[in-house]
Amino acid sequence: MLTQEFRDGILLASLPETLRTLAQSLGFARMGVARAEAFGVEADRLRAWLSDGRHGDMKWMAQTAEVRADVTHEGMLPSARSVIVLATPYARDAGRVGPAPGRVARYARGRDYHNVLHKRAKKLAALLRENGHAARISVDSMPVYERAWAERAGLGFIGKNACLIIPGLGSHVLLTAIVTSAELPASERMGERCGTCTLCLDACPTRAFKAARELDARRCISYLTIETRDSIPEELRPEMGDWIFGCDACQDVCPYNKTALPPEGATAPFAASERWQRVDAEGLLQMDAEAFAAFAHASPIQRPGRVGMARNAALVLGNSRDKRHLPVLRDVAQRDSSEVVREAAAWAAARLERQT
């Protein structure tokens, strides 16, 4: 039901055209549309992933599985007719950024993308509502299966690293979805384009891929540094290397990320914040709750909290092969208020002491 409206005899741009123009002006690099319906094979894969326990402690994924499987579910939007998916590149310059010797994943070095993208998407949702349509926005934290919708909406294909890859832009993109009752023309899907390449699967430091596109989150460094609140399994700690928040290992090797960098302006909100020059891993390890709250303000690193980031910092120092960190680690192992942090610091100190 595409409306063709004339005002004073001038043909007004149709709603899809207006949405696309507005999306571009808001800084979204790509926009695609898929017909809203219950997922088939994608839902089976999600259920298989959950029944395998590959979601680990992310109980919220299991609790919302049926809503993720079907956007017309009462938990989302029963009147849904279309899902708009938008992609935004983030800075992927080669530099290492993080509290030395720690390294932070590229998507998390600047401002918190949930806030940046939600603010932009609200303008698109307002336009839909002005035209009499319902609209619900999802930026990561809503029960919307964003990657599967991005693939259906023709934005890109799902790589063997389970990431949505957009030829010309790569996989260093963040997704925003808008579920709406507006009936919009669907975009054409793009077939998968990995071919025989397995660089990502081979590059994963913790061998988290059970098979192509099948990630076991319990072994994924991104999950271990961000989503787990407890101790990290000992056998995985040495493999985590210097990743202190998130991990880009399976993306950095991808040939599709060897394309030209996105224009600076397009990624400005995600450019590395100066906070990373202000503190090193020892400093992060010794922060109290107040100092951490101030340091992590408006950054994705708020998610693991002080305990999670101090634990990660201890493990990074344990992997640094640098004995100068021993005094701080021994002190934290004695006096930190968290058992998880004390144990991680003790493990790190013992590892450095063993190293010749």
Ligand code: B12
């Ligand atoms: C839970 C979650 C995580 C978990 C689990 C990841 C995972 N693969 O499931 C953890 C914490 C590990 C994680 C890590 C990351 N995440 Co995350 N995450 C999510 C979240 C909330 C749900 C993902 C989900 O539904 N997983 C369920 C499983 C079954 O899906 P899947 O593994 O993605 O599998 C897909 C395909 O592989 C395929 N598939 C699955 N099994 C099979 C089997 C076969 C045979 C085939 C053919 C296909 C296939 O179907 C799925 C959908 O297409 C989404 C936001 C959202 N609301 O959707 C963000 C999201 C996927 N994450 C995102 C990002 C940026 C990341 C990281 C890159 C961050 C980082 N640098 O550390 C890493 C990448 C890890 C990886 N290689 O997937 C972006 C995606 C960006 C992109 N270009 O793909 C999202 C969309 C957030 C956003 N709004 O931008 N994430």
